[in-house]
Amino acid sequence: MGRTILKGGRIFTGRAFVEGGAVLIDGGRIKAVYDRSDQCETRPGDDVRDIDGMIAAPGFVDIHIHGAMGCDAMDGTYDAIDTIARAIASRGTTSFLVTTMTASIDDTYNAIVAAGRAMKRGTSGAQVLGVHMEGPFINADHKGAQMESLILPPSMDAYRSMTGEYGHIVKRVTLAPEVEGALEISRYLHKNGILVSAGHTGASYDEMRRAYDAGVTHTTHLFNGMNPIHHREPGAPGAALTQDGWTVEVIADTVHLHPAILKMAWLCKGADRCALVTDAIEATLVGDGVYELGGQKVIVKGGQARLEAGNLAGSTLTLDKAVKNIVEAAGIPLADALKMASLTPAGLIGADGRKGCIEQGYDADIVLLDEADLSVNGAMIAGKWH
Template sequence: MPNTPSWRIGNLNIVAGGSSFEGEALVENGTITAITPKEKGSSDKDVPVIDGEGGWLLPGFIDVHVHGGYGSDFMDANAEAYDAITKFHASHGTTGMLATTMTNPPEALEAVLQAATAYQEGGMPYAALLGVHLEGPFISEKWAGAQNPAYIQPPHTEWLKRWIVDYPGIIKMMMLAPEKEGALETIEWLTDNGIIAACGHTDALYEDIKRASEVGLRHTIHTFNAMRGLHHREPGTLGAVATIDSISTEIIADGQHVHPAAIELLRRAKPADKLILITDAISAAGLDDGPYSLGGLDVKVEDGIARLREGGNLAGSTLTMINAFRFMLEHTNLTVPQVSQLASGNPARLLGVEERMGSIALGKQADLVWTDANFAIRRTWVQGRTVYEQA
């Protein structure tokens, strides 16, 4: 089919309004203008028609935690790298993402802010870059994980105050360890300036997280991983984020980072709109096993699993959003609409963009994914424009 701004797709299952049904969707000038169940017939609009072949039409995935893919990293801080990353993940159903950084010196982080701002202004030909997620450097030395401990800093707002002036609106989220001195003041400042304050790579006690939530902490980075776990006398970071309803939680659903039973435990604990699928994908995603780099540290990928060469800590993933989606369908009792909420609706709500993306609804931009019946990607659209089509 030609890449036109107006088209319709039918003969497939549409996920919309918390359910799924056979029907047809009409897109005009990049916006969803009609959603018609099969029993109500078909649109008579004179636009190209796509046969969905009994597959699925899903809202595009939104990945709020992704470092790279197909040989490039957001820390590369250039348009060529960002094209490679957004093109690769678009081919796996992602239509929007946050460029996620690593614990690095401030000049390296600022380079990402500058590159991401320029990339947004340059048109973004593939998946949309919705902003930047600063993962560090205000983290716990004890839970550095695959972050470079040489660049860990105590929480402060000195750089941030300058960056929000020089790169307005580009920082969407910042992760830190809430137990560290200066963290509460930083969380309050982030909240006051419209930036999502998240916890991760942290040794926080239950009371640390509780206090942080009272001044604005809203989100948890790769829950279960790189954080103090649950103990029945000290619930720790995990116990706090699982039981404080205002805090949303991320999951890396690849079968390596978190056991399916632990995912189920978190799903039961959290409100339905507070669990979010992410990839935490690194530059190795989409490529063969071998040596890679992450945040200046050497990484070895074997059987698709990325680990630091020194120490063996898990170092991000090679996951894609469609594989996370399939994992949840295979290893939980969630329905397709419920998993879609974790991959699209919930991250859109976290970012405050749910009025225009994250679900299939009238008037929303046509960020859509068409899959076959087995959830293999057939086509991905951003604002109604084809950004990936299966050969």
Template sequence: MTKQSQESWRITNVRIVADEEIISGSLVVAEGKIAGVYPEGSDVPAAYGELPVVDGEGGWLLPGFIDVHVHGGNGAEFMEANREAFDRITAFHAANGTTCMLATTVTAPHDETEAVIREVAAYRAGDMPYAALHGVHLEGPFISERWPGAQNPAYIVDPQPAWLEDWMARWPDTIRLLTLAPERRGAGDLIAMLAERGVIVACGHTDSGYDDIIAAVDRGLSHAVHTFNAMTPLHHRKPGTVGAVLTDPRICAEVIADGHHVHPAAIRLLVAAKPADKLLLITDAMAAAGLPDGEYKLGELPVVVKDGAARLKDGDTLAGSTLTMIGALRFMVEQVGVSVQDASRMASGNPAKQLGIADRTGRIAPGLQADLVWTDERFAVRQTWVKGRTVARA
């Protein structure tokens, strides 16, 4: 097929998750964009009659997933900082419905972190054949020694504004999100500087109390990574980081919905507490995602995966996940009890809004990019498209 025919097609006999409603019918893609949604029984314009047709077989058509927190998959991680690893990761997650992601680092030396930023910028400048990299999420190294999780404590440092100034000058619009512990020396000034420059700042791996987080939000912090994990917990006299995340509507909250990191009841509490547009599904996936149980690494740290749960070999600390975005959506619907529309918003629309790209992706609506995932009735991915082009097919 020509490029135009690859990016122009229609899908029929499918349940389309469009904003607040589910429409049974068909959808037309023209030159990489959504041209129209047509309920069952309505006429598709004759101009689209000759386009290739995909039979949706009564399954679901969802906006492509946007994962703002993912370290790797299928045996590769972003810290490898090369195109082969990036292709391997983005191909794997595309096969599980992801169409856009942030390459997420681990706490590492300056030069290793810089290499990831440099190589992601170069990757984005060329052809991205699978899920698109929207930029980098720096998870650390400005985090708490008390809450390192599966981050290497040897490389934890206080905030270094000069590093960020240098990286942003050399690779503009590449660093999209940074996770830090707001209680660290100099964190407040860095939060304000980054927020002013359009970088999302998140709390995570933090020993901050409630008041610390609220003060950080006042300076520009707007995000919380893997809520409940690696942060001070909720107590009725000391609300902690979790209490601030639950109660401050300015904070977007991530959650790892895999059944290992957070109990379904705690996720229900999070869903009830947060505004509808302030909860994001993430994978926090490591290199072992998509591979059998066994021994792996997250950065330099040895990890053991057993029954799908990844833990540091030395101890019982959870170390990222083996989750996929389709797995997170399925868990939210089947175990937490949210609607398909709400789970879709958490996996696509909300992250698009948080990243500032909701004007072009994250929803199914005419004029937006055809970033789409088609699944069967049980949410098994059949096909994924980025800008109308097939990037994965079962």
């Protein structure tokens, strides 16, 4: 693979904009970022691209995505993950966590094994950074679209049966911290460098304080799948938004959350502590119709995914759209929006240092966005265009 040079346009490094600079990519990595494009010398054979009218930003990192293009992580196959990886790369997502949901121990194990295979073999699109287990240690009262009959009480035995020899690829676990046994497992996960996230939870403000002390530091799709804020009982969202240390993620499709609530999350936590996720399901990038999620029928109409009972069941969002939404509907500055889709989520799962920035030494994961409407013009993954 030869060298690639992007020049002209604007570069968002993950921290700041560089106008009229250049990026040198070599061997799948960012070799250098120049403040002025004339500082970057070209050699014969270099692939030099003029990105005038475009923004080069760090590729998006999705730490909560179940599926796309008719495939779901719970299909438990390499091919399903590869299809998802290819589909989301077309929308600028360059790495992601394969996200499982509440299912039997065997089905969960199979899904994790498939994710392990995709990490080892690589995909034809976005890279798999590991697994996010959303369930089965959740609160049935806040199950959302998770299958109630398969919810389990938190236990290390169940966790070990589900992860087997693939424990090292689990980067994130969503659980309900108020359920008996959840804090013990949280302490273990946190000690092992796994992001523990409160979700599908009925935790009170005080329970969230205790959860934080046990290593639960993130919140899964803030406001969705938890008690709402009440002025006398701020609940999980009130705790996560106001207690220091907590990080949050939002589904910025303007269906799961009103734009004002998206803005509120950003005002409370800042771009460093608020990540964009999709929670996307298999209908994503396919269209309206009848689908399945975690063993339940899902009807997608006008892009909104719901169970027959009406509960929202994931989304059909892509991260490029999420960025556009929080800029246009919530009035969040573009630099913050881009960071919330790249460096912030990468940092949450310990992948910062190689993902989420256009800086020397980082993986060459880049999305090219049209300056005018933020549509995706191309994505580079480890130095290769997709």
